[in-house]
Amino acid sequence: MTFNPRLNPYVSKLEEYRDIIKTLPIDSNTDFYDFIRLPNRLILDLGCGAGNFLRDYASIVKQANFIGFELRYKRLVKGAVKLKKRNLINVKLIQARAEDIDLWFANRKVDEIYINFPDPWPKKRHHKHRLMSAVFLNKVRKILNEENGFLVFKTDHKEYFESVVALLQQQMDDFEIVEMSDDLHKSEFKDKNIFTEFESLFKHKGFPVYYLKTKLQLSND
């Protein structure tokens, strides 16, 4: 798909942040691949928005590499500006669909995957657009570190959450749910929770946040 920079000024603005924002296929085999080859823990945030969660996490854990996937140019540019200001060199952003993670990490296992408040696509006929699907979980299974890797899913959408729990239970040979809450902010997991931008915005409304953490089942071979 080609974009007209006159229609979206952030498309050309993105060029100023090429050291942080990566796109396919221009950046293949460049510094991005050096970045992911580092032996640090590799942490992904899929649908990262302007990257608040990544910035806060990367400020706490300096010895890890962080990568956010986001489609929207404006959010990516906003995110890159803030990363520069805070001099967080261990965070990169990718302008690509989260569904394509397997293309980016074919040669490297990832350690943590965060899916924070993905678009819930509430109408039944739109459920096929949801990120969390059997096809996507199959890609996760291939790239997630089997030893100590995990995936975290947070949403304010009860029905989406329940469908993901059902999906993981159908795939129990591959995935094990190790933590779960239907009200994260009041749960035993609340102290380690890092708020996302979306989460901060609606916190005062008192809606529950549904949370789960899942790991790969260790294979016996």
Ligand SMILES: C[S@@+](CC[C@H](N)C(=O)[O-])C[C@H]1O[C@@H](n2cnc3c(N)ncnc32)[C@H](O)[C@@H]1O
């Ligand atoms: C509801 S917002 C949540 C943003 C952020 N995770 C948070 O919790 O504040 C969902 C984000 O996912 C992005 N998004 C939607 N579909 C996507 C996809 N297929 N791949 C990557 N990002 C996507 C949207 O542009 C948006 O920024």
